């Protein structure tokens with residue numbers, strides 16, 4: 001089995017827990033409370049800004065032109081396309097510019113982005129891109145899982161379509177290939193660290209939706 005297949009299998013229980021989340025079930029049947037989706041969107045725009053920075057660091061550190069192209073393109077897409085999607089949702093769901101300005105990253109959002117930033121700052125390129133991968137791969141799996149069971153019309157259709165789009169699947173394939181290549185020339189110790197980064201980022205993906213569903217705030 002390839003490295004990526006192995007780490008994907010290793011997180012199978014986490015993926016099952018993600019696909020079973022009430023946030024996603026209600027997103028698919030259209031019953032998710034607007035307030036939960038607003039919470040998610042505001043947190044996601046904070047997440048995307050930081051994720052774009054992390055991708056830009058991965059681009060700078062990539063040893064191959066393919067890596068530099070993929071991650072710099074990803075950084076641009078994270079800023080442009082996903083923000084455009086959010087802007088449309090902000091209007092649709094009544095998020096005011098003031099609400100966006102005042103939004104503060106929740107523990108789940110700050111934990112995830114800080115974790116990725118720590119990989120970028122203090123860990124190897126291999127670990128960094130293994131930590132970057134679940135953002136693509138988990139969203140692709142979620143998009144493909146939700147799309148066939150989504151009701152139509154659905155207020156969240158644009159979100160679902162974004163992550164079930166074939167072009168998004170292709171971007172996921174390319175990032176996965178870069179992680180596979182990096183793993184192939186890595187030592188067993190680095191490969192183990194990559195698997196840990198992949199698992200932790202997958203955990204944060206679960207926490208991000210859970211946090212939005214509970215409309216999490218800081219306890220103090």
Ligand SMILES: Cc1ncc(C[n+]2csc(CCO)c2C)c(N)n1
Nearest residue numbers: 044047051074077078135136139208
């Ligand atoms: C918490 C969270 N995780 C993953 C994504 C999906 N995503 C964000 S940026 C990017 C790559 C470049 O656009 C992808 C796939 C998200 N939106 N929010």
